[in-house]
Amino acid sequence: METKTIYKCLIVDDETLARILIRTHLLQIPELEVVQECSSAIEADLYLKTHQVDLLFLDIQMQHLSGIDFLKSLENPPKVIFTTAYSEFALDGYELNVVDYLLKPITFERFYKAAHKALELLNLENDNKEAAEATFIDKSIVIKSSHQHIKILLTDILFIEGLHKYVKIVTEKKNYTTLIPLSAMEEELSNQLFYRCHRSFIVNLSKVELIDGNQAIIGTHKIPISKLNKQEFLAKLGKKIG
Template sequence: MIKYIIIDDEHIAHDVIKGYCDMLPDMKFQQSCYDALEAIQYLNQHTIDLIFLDLNMPKLKGFDFLKTLTTPPKVIVTTAYSEFALEGYELNVSDYLLKPFSFERFLKAINKTFVTPKHSSPTLHADNASKTTQERIFIQSDNKYVQVIIEDILYIEASGNYCKVVTQEGTIITRDKISNLITILPVTDFIQVHRSFVVAAQHIKSIEGNMIHIGGSTVPVGKVYKMNVSRLLGL
């Protein structure tokens, strides 16, 4: 569950962001704050996972507010001013949404924020540590958004205007390009082996010639992508 707050002095911005979040599973609204001082007071008493932060606010500007936080949560900036993007990235802002932004761009920011390479993930002691929100993505399927645990993905197959995301739980059909899906997956864990196939390295059972056996399926290796497989094999 991703607990979030919205910090923005415009009521319509709260409505847009909350409306987008309501379309996604496991996004849990916590608080609307209309200035940074109100947010500081809330954060002193509560722990959250994500802040949607406007920059141009009364009393205390957005980046000045961020500098007051010793251990800030993830932050997605939502603003009408593009000239402050560089400073935002210096403050480890996860993404920078320029108003007005579409739901598709919003979804990309969420996926980018909560997908991190396995080697940089925090150490957890719970038995289900592998299923934290930092290792999940949202995929559109029909008229809904399905939350997928990255470690459950076996491979992705491009099929016309759609992609099949094959997981240990089943197959999800999404109207998206394989090139777009690659950008939201940890680069250290997934390998493109064919124009139409991306595989999860950890789930490969064997490699035989130009064929990869993964799960109960066989995936071809394209000529252009043989180098990717050779690197995996240390050749």
């Protein structure tokens, strides 16, 4: 039996009853899970800095920062469904490429239609991502080390450390050293599997178990994370470890 993907939802609305209604509607759709509710865009912004979500139910008219301005401020926004009592903002929603625009009071019939439109898009993206990642399962690199040419599967690599003109490739079973700059190694690796989290380190995203302060933990290894790269690193890890 095929397991359905569960997508994470964030509800942002300054009205308690509105949040309750959306949460109640979402309980009827098993593929969508509410992971957090926020009463303001500012609160939602803080949450999204450290958490990954797939679908955002976003009110437009809120104090201090409107839903429209908030959405414009996000570099990599999730899928968004606007929820509002004002129909005049519909054009803004389409210009921002939101999934749908729901007018309050929101009936379940209308909500269901919007939610399934979002699910279709999320499932399509998820299928495309899995297909792209699958192409790298048997991919490998060949390095020269100790007068030998050695084939290493990308999926076996835990992380790579730059050592001046050399790099050390760390796998679960063995370490390899080869004469190549870290920047050149970075160009050879898939951006979908690897991320340069520090000027001296590239990590395999699928191997990261947790983030402890400014360190990525892979087994017994602790890899430093640059402060400038931490937010992007967390965003890339979201769907893999979130």
